[in-house]
Amino acid sequence: MERSRLYPKHFALVLGVSMVLFIICLLSSLAFGARWLTLPELLEGLKPQQTDSISANIMEKRWLRTLFGLCCGAALGIAGVLMQSVTRNPLADPSILGVNTGAALFVVCGMAFLKISSPQEYIWFALSGATFTAIFVFGIGSLGRGGATPLKLVLAGAATTAALSSLITAVMIPRTFVMNQFRFWQVGSVGAGTWDSLLLLLPFLVVGALVAIFCAPGLNALALGEETARGLGVKTGLLRFIAAMAGVALCGSTTAVAGPIAFVGLLATHVIRLLLGPDLRFLIPMSALSGAVILTGSDVIGRIIGSPGELEVGVVTAFVGAPLLILLAMKAKVRSI
Amino acid sequence: MIMMNTFTLTKTTKTTDPIAFIRLGRILRRRRWVLVTGILSLLTLALCAAMLMLGNTIYPVRDVIAVLAGEEVKGASFAVGTIRLPRMLAGLFAGFAFGVSGYIFQTMLRNPLANPNVIGITSGSSAAAVFCIIVLQSSKMVTSVVSVIAGLLTSLLIYMLSRDHSSFSIGRLILVGIGIQAMCNSVITYLMLIGEEHSLPAAVRWLTGSLNGVRMDELPSLIISCLILVPIICLLGRQLMMLELGEQAARSLGVRTDAVRVMLIVSAVIIAAIATAITGPIASVAFLAGPIAVRLTGAGSANSIPAGLVGGVLVLAGDLVGQFAWTTKFPVGIITGIIGAPYLLFLLIKLNRRGDF
Amino acid sequence: MSFRKHVFQARDLVAGYDDRIILDHISLEIPSNQISVIIGANACGKSTLLKTLARIIKPKSGEILLDGQPIHKIPSKQLARVVGLLPQSPIVAEGITVADLVGRGRYPHQSMFGTWSRKDYEAVAEAMEIMRITDLANRPIDELSGGQRQRVWIAMALAQQTDILFLDEPTTYLDITYQIEILDMLTDLNRRYGTTIVMVLHDINLSARYADYLFAVRQGKLVAEGKPSEVITSELIKDVFGLDCTIIQDPISNSPSVVPIGRHHASGSIPAAIGGKVHVR
Numbered sequence: 001m002e003r004s005r006l007y008p009k010h011f012a013l014v015l016g017v018s019m020v021l022f023i024i025c026l027l028s029s030l031a032f033g034a035r036w037l038t039l040p041e042l043l044e045g046l047k048p049q050q051t052d053s054i055s056a057n058i059m060e061k062r063w064l065r066t067l068f069g070l071c072c073g074a075a076l077g078i079a080g081v082l083m084q085s086v087t088r089n090p091l092a093d094p095s096i097l098g099v100n101t102g103a104a105l106f107v108v109c110g111m112a113f114l115k116i117s118s119p120q121e122y123i124w125f126a127l128s129g130a131t132f133t134a135i136f137v138f139g140i141g142s143l144g145r146g147g148a149t150p151l152k153l154v155l156a157g158a159a160t161t162a163a164l165s166s167l168i169t170a171v172m173i174p175r176t177f178v179m180n181q182f183r184f185w186q187v188g189s190v191g192a193g194t195w196d197s198l199l200l201l202l203p204f205l206v207v208g209a210l211v212a213i214f215c216a217p218g219l220n221a222l223a224l225g226e227e228t229a230r231g232l233g234v235k236t237g238l239l240r241f242i243a244a245m246a247g248v249a250l251c252g253s254t255t256a257v258a259g260p261i262a263f264v265g266l267l268a269t270h271v272i273r274l275l276l277g278p279d280l281r282f283l284i285p286m287s288a289l290s291g292a293v294i295l296t297g298s299d300v301i302g303r304i305i306g307s308p309g310e311l312e313v314g315v316v317t318a319f320v321g322a323p324l325l326i327l328l329a330m331k332a333k334v335r336s337i
Numbered sequence: 338m339i340m341m342n343t344f345t346l347t348k349t350t351k352t353t354d355p356i357a358f359i360r361l362g363r364i365l366r367r368r369r370w371v372l373v374t375g376i377l378s379l380l381t382l383a384l385c386a387a388m389l390m391l392g393n394t395i396y397p398v399r400d401v402i403a404v405l406a407g408e409e410v411k412g413a414s415f416a417v418g419t420i421r422l423p424r425m426l427a428g429l430f431a432g433f434a435f436g437v438s439g440y441i442f443q444t445m446l447r448n449p450l451a452n453p454n455v456i457g458i459t460s461g462s463s464a465a466a467v468f469c470i471i472v473l474q475s476s477k478m479v480t481s482v483v484s485v486i487a488g489l490l491t492s493l494l495i496y497m498l499s500r501d502h503s504s505f506s507i508g509r510l511i512l513v514g515i516g517i518q519a520m521c522n523s524v525i526t527y528l529m530l531i532g533e534e535h536s537l538p539a540a541v542r543w544l545t546g547s548l549n550g551v552r553m554d555e556l557p558s559l560i561i562s563c564l565i566l567v568p569i570i571c572l573l574g575r576q577l578m579m580l581e582l583g584e585q586a587a588r589s590l591g592v593r594t595d596a597v598r599v600m601l602i603v604s605a606v607i608i609a610a611i612a613t614a615i616t617g618p619i620a621s622v623a624f625l626a627g628p629i630a631v632r633l634t635g636a637g638s639a640n641s642i643p644a645g646l647v648g649g650v651l652v653l654a655g656d657l658v659g660q661f662a663w664t665t666k667f668p669v670g671i672i673t674g675i676i677g678a679p680y681l682l683f684l685l686i687k688l689n690r691r692g693d694f
Numbered sequence: 695m696s697f698r699k700h701v702f703q704a705r706d707l708v709a710g711y712d713d714r715i716i717l718d719h720i721s722l723e724i725p726s727n728q729i730s731v732i733i734g735a736n737a738c739g740k741s742t743l744l745k746t747l748a749r750i751i752k753p754k755s756g757e758i759l760l761d762g763q764p765i766h767k768i769p770s771k772q773l774a775r776v777v778g779l780l781p782q783s784p785i786v787a788e789g790i791t792v793a794d795l796v797g798r799g800r801y802p803h804q805s806m807f808g809t810w811s812r813k814d815y816e817a818v819a820e821a822m823e824i825m826r827i828t829d830l831a832n833r834p835i836d837e838l839s840g841g842q843r844q845r846v847w848i849a850m851a852l853a854q855q856t857d858i859l860f861l862d863e864p865t866t867y868l869d870i871t872y873q874i875e876i877l878d879m880l881t882d883l884n885r886r887y888g889t890t891i892v893m894v895l896h897d898i899n900l901s902a903r904y905a906d907y908l909f910a911v912r913q914g915k916l917v918a919e920g921k922p923s924e925v926i927t928s929e930l931i932k933d934v935f936g937l938d939c940t941i942i943q944d945p946i947s948n949s950p951s952v953v954p955i956g957r958h959h960a961s962g963s964i965p966a967a968i969g970g971k972v973h974v975r
Binding site: 355356358359360362363365366447572575578579581582583584585586588589590591592593631635636637638 | 749779791815818823831
Binding site: 163312 | 498499509512513515516517519520522523524526527529530534537538541542544545621624665667668670671674675679
């Protein structure tokens with residue numbers, strides 16, 4: 001394969017388009033609300049404001065929501081790339097190690113047995129659920145010869161997700177009040193974000209992104225095959241573990257603060273992969289960018305459609321993303337799964 | 338020229354005739370298949386009987402047979418005839434249907450994760466059913482009919498989207514299925530969100546899979562479709578075994594792969610869709626029945642019937658456990674899910690030790 | 695013993711995948727009751743040619759005739775009684791025993807219910823005897839080594855008892871011992887039953903030794919055909935493989951043997967090669 005160029009084909013074009021979309025999403029997210037802000041009002045609002053005025057308040061809320069969406073989207077995009085590399089499976093979602101279901105189980109149990117009801121409490125339960133589940137799945141997948149091979153991880157993740165889902169339903173069924181509470185957490189929304197939760201998310205995002213970029217060359221080698229990578233000096237077992245844990249941290253923290261958001265991770269990576277190829281040094285940052293764009297864009301669409309309320313982003317992404325994925329599957333040559 | 342080799346079949350059976358050696362081996366394997374299928378059938382029968390006899394009041398065999406024969410027995414006629422009999426029949430046939438269809442998908446897609454759920458078919462049924470329950474507040478009958486149609490349409494859609502002019506790509510089918518499943522799940526999430534609180538339990542129960550409240554008049558469609566399609570599936574059993582060898586080998590053996598695949602998929606989808614309409618998607622049965630059956634009978638011959646029987650056993654046993662093991666009654670879908678996944682993890686651990694991956 | 699003769703022809707074949715054309719107007723006739731080998735560089739189309747002839751790939755134009763009839767008009771099961779194929783990377787069905795797998799090769803000859811007749815048992819036993827795997831009959835296939843598995847797959851193709859057998863790289867990934875063993879067994883088959891064998895082999899020297907007839911393919915075109923002694927010349931090897939070489943006579947089989955000339959280790963005198971006869975100085 002000729003890879004004599006330093007950057008993937010069309011990189012400049014894709015980067016340019018992404019940045020433009022990014023700005024559009026950013027601005028429209030800021031502009032849209034109970035009422036649309038016109039462009040002059042928006043530009044006015046971007047300047048520092050007196051902290052007391054109503055418009056400053058609104059702007060602050062919108063900035064919060066927008067930044068929240070961008071960070072969650074970026075985190076999910078990077079997590080998607082990491083999990084697909086680790087499992088060598090293009091179907092891998094960031095939550096493939098059972099992260100979302102584990103978080104949900106802990107949240108449901110918290111609601112049912114400990115009667116938690118505030119978002120702050122949800123966050124901690126979700127975070128611990130995600131962590132324990134991921135460690136459990138990774139552990140099971142590592143048993144036996146070969147350590148944590150891609151296939152074993154996928155199967156362990158799927159089995160654990162199935163078991164935990166059943167447990168979740170078992171806890172919910174006799175308790176309608178839990179059903180009632182849970183459905184709001186479960187849908188995944190950017191609107192629930194507070195400055196505190198954003199500050200909680202940021203370190204995960206930053207650390208996760210740095211780890212991902214650091215692992216990128218090694219993961220590139222890993223994609224060539226187990227033996228080839230080892231021959232190039234890559235410590236495959238350690239690399240997989242670190243990359244998986246970074247993915248779990250990114251996805252788990254996002255789920256903890258925003259609820260489980262499906263599909264963004266899968267979609268963002270596939271779009272970029274199709275456009276720019278599989279080199280992770282580009283795939284990782286660009287997936288972060290596209291994840292941010294997709295999530296924020298879906299949020300804006302959700303707010304427009306659901307006005308004056310909102311249509312949660314967790315619902316919109318599938319409708320935006322699935323047709324795109326299907327189109328990709330139809331056009332591209334799909335290697336056997 | 339020919340060396341007289343002695344072939345050892347078992348400790349007591351040796352032979353020098355290669356044909357006898359092969360034949361004896363086949364007979365032994367056949368015997369195992371028949372034995373396992375027989376035991377599964379007896380087990381199913383026993384569970385059916387238990388479903389009819391056990392309950393708040395335990396009715397003896399005499400009374401149960403009387404009710405089945407059409408006589409009026411005080412108390413028993415209602416409990417056994419109206420409540421337990423349809424429940425038992427639904428569990429039996431739905432379990433059989435899920436088992437068979439799961440086995441077919443797994444064998445054809447050559448993927449142990451394959452089942453009607455994974456490739457998005459039952460999510461179409463579920464989305465339609467939840468819509469009926471929450472938005473239209475329709476009756477059970479309407480919900481059932483709509484969900485069957487939705488399931489069939491969804492699979493048609495998935496099939497058409499994954500078709501390619503040159504070849505049938507399993508990878509594409511899975512991706513498209515996952516895309517459709519995501520959209521359907523999205524719809525379900527949304528509907529659950531906007532629904533009123535009192536309609537939630539019904540929706541959750543439907544989504545979990547349960548034998549509660551099944552009435553006799555709902556059953557004919559399930560029973561008839563099973564009685565028609567299952568024999569067709571069994572007749573195609575040998576072709577399925579050829580498909581298992583891969584596209585090229587199957588075609589070179591003279592199997593019309595496209596036609597056989599379509600017939601098998603359509604049959605599997607129809608029985609899965611109809612079963613889902615009556616009981617909801619019973620998690621894991623479609624997933625588990627196949628591997629369990631294959632491990633019990635040994636691979637090599639078509640295992641549609643054993644897979645169906647295992648499915649029936651799982652559903653009936655799961656329902657009995659759900660009804661009587663605890664004070665709260667749990668729908669069968671939860672029990673099978675909680676049995677299912679640890680079994681799979683056990684499989685994984687066992688396989689991992691053997692180093693298959 | 696008189697062997698059944700078939701006339702198997704391809705006329706003006708154009709074939710490929712999706713939009714790519716791989717075979718470019720190929721016409722040939724497979725010599726009946728002989729062993730033919732298709733040779734060529736990687737990705738020249740030899741595997742595609744084999745699969746098209748075996749009716750796995752539908753040609754975009756051109757036709758393939760078996761005894762004068764287009765093979766796409768012959769019902770599948772009927773064709774499968776005459777033409778068999780061993781695919782390149784067969785898929786292992788988990789847990790199946792050797793005898794059952796070999797027995798699946800009898801499908802084209804069996805009725806709908808698949809019960810084994812006396813003939814089926816005989817065919818399976820014979821196939822297993824030829825491939826020397828009879829004692830493995832009741833073992834599950836996942837317990838076998840790669841070489842043993844390959845023999846099982848070939849036995850399945852043999853049990854099909856076809857007059858014409860296509861094999862796509864039957865010896866790749868196997869030790870040299872197994873390669874020779876399998877090629878010898880296939881030769882037994884040809885000499886004993888007159889089975890027409892068409893193979894794709896990657897080893898040019900084994901091809902020259904075992905083939906009665908060669909087809910040389912380059913970039914989707916048939917560039918030469920004939921007996922190995924006529925076809926294997928240093929000009930042809932250069933043309934088809936881009937390799938400089940000299941041809942000597944294989945001292946064991948008297949077939950032409952290719953000796954490559956690389957940039958190193960070319961010491962002193964290079965023997966002159968004239969057609970098939972070689973004078974070694």
